[in-house]
Amino acid sequence: MNTFKYSLTALIASLALSATAKAETAPFELKISGPNVDVSKKLELSDVGEDKTKINFEFKDKNGKPYSFNLNYKALPKNRSYPTNLDITLKDGAGQKLGYLFFAINNVAFLKQMGEFGLIVDVDGTPFDLKFIFDANKKGNLKVANLGNERLVSDTLFPKKGFQMIRPMLLPETSKGVRSQTYALDSHPYEMNYTLIDNKKTGGVQFQYNLNKKQEGKIHLLERIYFNADSLETLRQGMFAGKYFDTKDGAFKLVFYPAMGQTAPPQK
Secondary structure (H helix, E strand, O other), X not given: OHHHHHXXXXXXXXXXXXXXXXXXXXXXXXXXXXXXXXXXXXXXXXXXXXXXXXXXXXXXXXXXXXXXXXXXXXXOOOOOOOXXXXXXXXXXXXXXXXXXXXXXXXXXXXXXXXXXXXXXXXXXXXXXXXXXXXXXXXXXXXXXXXXXXXXXXXXXXEHHHOEEEEEEEEOOEEEOOEEEEEEEXXXXXXXXXXXXXXXXXXXXXXXXXXXXXXXXXXXXXXXXXXXXXXOHHHHHHOOEEEEEEEOOOEEEEEEEEEOOOOOOOOOO
């Protein structure tokens, strides 16, 4: 009986140790930059169930205007495609939302696999770039030139006007190392754009989902969600929903997910 108790205790301890070993905590740098803002913080994020899954702080731009940053890494219901997600929100001093990003991931390890991702939001006519750097020198082996047959699916929603546009796209090569495709949001003065760019420094690519506004004959960036991919597998694991909050036209929602049948690299 004592032997059984000892064995059972040892088994429980072994399982606990195994579960602990699987959990990860990753250091990263958060940079919030723009013409009127320059914030840099060294932070850590742990897997769900650990103690470093929430980050909250306030900051000011160079003119003294206050803002707040919030990150919550949490588990999703079991019927969802991914087990966890990052909730990232930028607010002004009055508590009004300026930008939001829901990034669905498997675990913290995927953030290190991407190396960098971020959210650029228009704030009073100037861009705030929220960049998350988990590995600034992440090396990859993926070229834009080889992605001509890669289907990428966008879902752009403009709820105030009852507008939704879902587009599966094969991005044409617009210049060396760049693939890009743009669609107008019907007669509304907005457009969505997908862009893939070679990252010569790391050997991978950067994917961008851009929401632009047409004003005075020019194109103005309202929001960009971007992430780096070191491989085709990483590119196909990207799945997110971002929101841009316009003071006049309300919220826009930008959804990106892998195309059906493209959630794993082709077998060699």
